[in-house]
Structure formats: C-alpha cells, structure tokens
Amino acid sequence: MTSAGSARPAAPRAGLRELLRSPRRRARVIRGVQYAVLVAALVAIALVADWGEIRRAFLDPEVAAAQFPDVLTVALVNTVVYTLLGFTFGLALGLVLALMRLSSVAPYRWLATIYIEFFRGLPALLVFIAIGNGIPLAFGVFLNRYVVVTLALGLVGAAYIGETIRAGIQAVPRGQVEAARSLGMSAGRATLTIVIPQAFRIILPPLTNELIMLTKDSSLAYLLGATIAERELAQFGRAALNDYRSLTPVLVAGLCYLIITVPLGFVVRRLESRTARSR
Amino acid sequence: MSASGTSSSLEAPGASRGEDDAVVVLDGLVKRFGETEVLTGIDLEVRRGEVVCVIGPSGSGKSTLLRCVNLLEEPSGGRVVVRGTDVTDPDCDIDAVRRHVGMVFQSFNLFPHLTVLENCTVAQRKVAKIGKAEADERARANLERVGLGERGDAYPAELSGGQQQRVAIARALSMEPDLMLFDEPTSALDPELVGDVLEVMRDLADEGMTMLVVTHEMEFARQVADRVVFMDGGVVVEEGPPSQVIGAPREARTRDFLDRVLNPTHER
Numbered sequence: 001m002t003s004a005g006s007a008r009p010a011a012p013r014a015g016l017r018e019l020l021r022s023p024r025r026r027a028r029v030i031r032g033v034q035y036a037v038l039v040a041a042l043v044a045i046a047l048v049a050d051w052g053e054i055r056r057a058f059l060d061p062e063v064a065a066a067q068f069p070d071v072l073t074v075a076l077v078n079t080v081v082y083t084l085l086g087f088t089f090g091l092a093l094g095l096v097l098a099l100m101r102l103s104s105v106a107p108y109r110w111l112a113t114i115y116i117e118f119f120r121g122l123p124a125l126l127v128f129i130a131i132g133n134g135i136p137l138a139f140g141v142f143l144n145r146y147v148v149v150t151l152a153l154g155l156v157g158a159a160y161i162g163e164t165i166r167a168g169i170q171a172v173p174r175g176q177v178e179a180a181r182s183l184g185m186s187a188g189r190a191t192l193t194i195v196i197p198q199a200f201r202i203i204l205p206p207l208t209n210e211l212i213m214l215t216k217d218s219s220l221a222y223l224l225g226a227t228i229a230e231r232e233l234a235q236f237g238r239a240a241l242n243d244y245r246s247l248t249p250v251l252v253a254g255l256c257y258l259i260i261t262v263p264l265g266f267v268v269r270r271l272e273s274r275t276a277r278s279r
Numbered sequence: 280m281s282a283s284g285t286s287s288s289l290e291a292p293g294a295s296r297g298e299d300d301a302v303v304v305l306d307g308l309v310k311r312f313g314e315t316e317v318l319t320g321i322d323l324e325v326r327r328g329e330v331v332c333v334i335g336p337s338g339s340g341k342s343t344l345l346r347c348v349n350l351l352e353e354p355s356g357g358r359v360v361v362r363g364t365d366v367t368d369p370d371c372d373i374d375a376v377r378r379h380v381g382m383v384f385q386s387f388n389l390f391p392h393l394t395v396l397e398n399c400t401v402a403q404r405k406v407a408k409i410g411k412a413e414a415d416e417r418a419r420a421n422l423e424r425v426g427l428g429e430r431g432d433a434y435p436a437e438l439s440g441g442q443q444q445r446v447a448i449a450r451a452l453s454m455e456p457d458l459m460l461f462d463e464p465t466s467a468l469d470p471e472l473v474g475d476v477l478e479v480m481r482d483l484a485d486e487g488m489t490m491l492v493v494t495h496e497m498e499f500a501r502q503v504a505d506r507v508v509f510m511d512g513g514v515v516v517e518e519g520p521p522s523q524v525i526g527a528p529r530e531a532r533t534r535d536f537l538d539r540v541l542n543p544t545h546e547r
C-alpha cells in the first residue's frame with residue numbers, strides 16, 4: 001500500500017481520478033457521500049423545524065388520548081370487518097376466476113382474462129364511486145354499505161387474487177400430476193390431494209400481501225359517508241381532524257393501520273422463508 | 280391362502296392364460312404430436328415376469344412409448360392392452376388400470392409436501408381405500424425393501440437423489456403393481472448414486488416383477504433384461520435377448536448406437 005503510494009508520486013490533480021478508478025473504492029466514496037447527505041438533511045431539519053409547533057400539530061398527547069378507546073373499538077374494528085368482507089368475497093371470486101383461466105373451455109378463459117385486465121386497470125376509488133354512488137343513482141336502489149364495501153373491495157381484489165391463485169396452481173410441476181395419476185388417482189383427486197396443497201404454500205405469501213392491500217383500500221369506504229358507529233380508521237381520523245384541528249388523530253389512525261399491516265408483513269416473510277427451506 | 284393361490288393360477292384362468300400371459304401388448308401403436316409422428320406402428324409384448332429394456336438414441340420415442348402404456352400420453356392409433364384391458368378403448372377405466380401399473384420417472388416426482396412414508400401411503404389410502412395401519416405397514420415394508428426403512432419421517436427434499444428415486448420405487452410398489460414402468464430412472468443421478476437404484480431394480484427383477492425399463496445403463500440391460508428392444512426414429516429396429524442386441528447386434532443402426540454409448544470418447 002505504502003510502496004504503491006510512494007511509487008506514484010502524489011500529484012494533487014490525479015488524486016480523485018485515481019481514487020475513483022477502482023470499483024471498490026468508488027463504491028466506498030459513493031456510500032460516504034450518501035451518509036454525508038443524510039447527516040446534512042437531518043441537521044437542516046433539526047435547525048429549521050419548529051419543534052413546539054410540530055409537537056402541537058402531530059403529537060398532542062391530550063388529543064391522542066381523546067381518540068381512545070373509539071379508534072380501536074369502533075374504527076379499527078370497522079376497518080377489519082370491511083377488509084375481511086372484501087377479502088372473503090374476493091377470495092371466492094378469485095378462485096372462480098383462476099379456475100376459469102385454467103379451464104379447457106376457451107370462452108371461460110377469455111371471460112376471466114377480460115375481467116382481470118379490466119379490474120386490474122381501474123383505480124379502486126372509481127369502483128367505489130361506481131357501486132356506492134353510481135348504482136344507487138342509476139337504478140334508484142339502496143345498497144347497504146356493507147354490500148357496497150364487499151362488492152367494491154372484492155371485485156377489485158378478485159382480479160389480483162385470481163391471478164395469484166392461477167400462478168400458484170401453474171407453478172406446481174406437471175410431473176406431480178403425472179405421478180399422482182400414474183398411481184391411479186383421478187384428475188380431481190390429484191388436484192385435491194397433490195396440486196392444491198402445494199399451490200397453497202406458493203400462494204400464501206402473495207395472498208397475504210393482497211390482504212394488506214385490501215386493508216389499506218378499505219379506507220375508500222370514506223366515500224360512502226358514515227354514521228359515527230360506521231367509521232373506519234381513515235374516516236375516524238378525518239372526522240377527528242376537523243374536531244381538534246390537529247394532525248394527531250390522523251397519526252393515531254395511521255398507527256392503527258400499522259397494527260394490522262406490520263404483523264401481516266411479518267407473517268409473509270416468515271411464510272416465504274419457510275417455503276424457501278422446504279424446496 | 281398360498282395353496283388356493285397356486286391352484287387358481289393353475290386351473291381356472293389356465294385356458295385363457297396362454298395368450299393372456301402378456302401383461303402388455305402394443306399392437307401397431309402410433310403416436311403423433313401435431314404433424315410429427317413420434318411412434319410409427321410399434322408392436323411389442325411384455326410377458327408376466329419378464330424384464331424388457333428399451334434402449335435407443337435421444338428423441339427416438341422411448342419415453343413416449345412407455346407413457347402410452349399407462350396413458351400419460353394418448354395413443355393416436357393402434358391398440359395398447361394392459362393386463363387384458365384395452366386401454367385405448369374410450370370406455371376403459373384407466374384409473375383402475377394405473378392402480379396396478381407402477382411408474383418411476385427420471386425426475387423422481389416425489390410429492391414434496393408429504394413425508395417419505397406419506398408418499399408411499401397416499402395412493403393406498405385415497406385410491407385403494409386401505410386403512411391407515413395396513414397402508415403404513417405396507418409402506419414400511421417397501422421402504423425397507425429399498426433400504427430406506429429408517430427414513431419414513433423425512434421429507435423428500437432432505438434426501439439425496441438416489442434415495443429419492445428409491446422412495447419413488449417404494450411408492451409405486453406400495454400399490455402392489457403387476458407391472459413396473461421405469462423411464463431412465465438413473466439418468467438424473469450422480470454417478471455414485473446410480474448403483475443403489477440399479478441394485479433395487481435388480482432385486483425386483485429377481486423377485487419376478489414384470490418390468491419395462493427405458494435405460495442407458497447397458498450393463499444393467501445386459502445382466503438383468505430378458506429382452507432388449509432397440510428403438511430409433513419411432514420404430515423398433517431390433518429386438519432380442521441382450522446377448523444378441525447388445526452383444527452381437529445385427530442392424531447397423533444398433534451397432535452405431537452401441538458404439539457411441541459404450542465408447543463415448545472413442546475417436547471417429
């Protein structure tokens with residue numbers, strides 16, 4: 001190291017270019033720059049920010065305390081209920097879509113493909129508007145809000161869930177079915193005993209991700225308006241925001257979403273690492 | 280039990296046996312994939328207790344022939360008769376036939392979500408409707424037979440390739456088949472693991488199992504086969520005892536193939 005340094009007399013201009021020539025050194029320099037930017041940003045925020053104001057706006061303990069227990073007993077519960085309704089319907093419809101996609105009857109495949117492309121391309125918000133506002137206006141029917149939430153979340157979720165299930169079933173190697181059939185199993189028996197259990201393991205992580213997405217999308221129910229008892233987390237936070245003129249309730253509602261999604265994300269990673277080992 | 284078994288095999292079916300001694304009869308078997316004819320009129324018989332080895336170059340249709348026997352491929356023409364049942368007849372209950380025809384694949388195809396023991400019991404339980412205790416006992420006996428009696432609780436992924444293939448053999452044997460089909464059972468194995476699998480197959484042959492074996496193991500074919508069938512381009516080119524087909528082939532194509540297989544580094 002020293003000998004190499006002394007062999008090439010250190011010309012100040014060559015210094016930086018020389019330093020950046022080796023990829024490893026270059027990576028180290030780039031990383032150093034990134035840390036420097038981070039530290040500078042933190043220092044700037046600490047100096048510029050008005051901490052008292054921030055605390056009052058975001059972290060007002062009294063306002064935060066006032067959210068409980070309703071944020072849990074009403075809002076969180078409603079979010080979970082809406083999500084589960086949508087997910088259950090989406091799972092059932094998704095399974096049908098997956099089987100249609102794998103059907104030997106071509107029109108079933110076309111229908112499922114059209115459905116999936118259609119609902120994957122739409123914002124969930126638009127589907128909520130169409131079902132929650134559009135259908136009642138156009139047809140003069142009253143739809144129960146649980147029906148609207150179930151349909152809107154389920155219809156969108158089914159498009160993704162259907163593709164997830166199809167991919168999972170197709171990921172089971174053909175040789176598995178052949179081995180099962182060669183032992184005398186019928187096609188149905190082979191599907192039930194050999195394919196579905198294996199597909200299930202493949203599907204579980206992405207399906208859990210789907211559940212996380214739906215949890216967040218359930219916030220779109222705010223469009224439908226709600227009585228106090230019907231508010232889910234987003235609505236709850238929004239209403240409290242108006243009452244207290246503080247962002248604190250929104251922060252509390254946000255943390256409640258994390259109470260649901262973070263453990264689910266943890267479950268996904270556990271499932272993924274477990275299937276990785278058994279393969 | 281054994282007395283009645285012997286007597287029945289001697290008298291009752293005796294009259295019909297003579298010809299029905301054939302476990303597999305291929306009669307002008309044709310298989311097309313789209314336009315390409317992969318099997319062009321194969322005639323072949325495998326008799327009870329016989330070991331027939333099928334050899335031939337890659338793409339000659341060996342796997343396709345084997346898979347036509349238990350209808351994993353649908354024949355395009357000709358007849359396939361297995362244990363007296365014409366499986367090409369659309370009305371035949373193919374699941375019932377397959378129950379008595381074991382198959383061992385090149386890539387093992389064990390069920391990864393089931394333990395070794397469960398791999399050997401699942402079809403007994405779900406297809407043959409055998410009780411758990413008896414199925415377990417049969418499975419254990421067959422795992423013992425392939426030298427893996429201790430590994431019943433393991434999962435397939437925890438076994439070596441050679442062990443997995445022996446489990447696959449035990450799984451097929453647990454259905455008590457009359458016929459075993461092997462499609463290059465040792466081709467996917469590391470060389471040092473081939474011997475164990477071949478030994479299990481040799482034992483099986485010695486016990487009188489009827490076997491149709493696609494293989495590149497010429498030494499195995501020479502020693503174990505009653506008959507060797509050389510296929511090329513979808514037809515049976517030459518057929519006879521191993522001493523003839525492998526030892527002194529008549530056909531130029533057979534000689535050429537054997538030359539390439541037996542002396543892979545030979546200069547040409």
Ligand SMILES: Nc1ncnc2c1ncn2[C@@H]1O[C@H](COP(=O)(O)OP(=O)(O)OP(=O)(O)O)[C@@H](O)[C@H]1O
Nearest residue numbers: 312313317335336337338339340341342343344463
């Ligand atoms: N499902 C299929 N669709 C189309 N062509 C096929 C299919 N299966 C096999 N073939 C073709 O049929 C021919 C015979 O294939 P087969 O697998 O029976 O050969 P093989 O003798 O077993 O060869 P190998 O020794 O490589 O296993 C090949 O040309 C193959 O490309």
Ligand SMILES: [Mg+2]
Nearest residue numbers: 341342343463
């Ligand atoms: Mg083959």
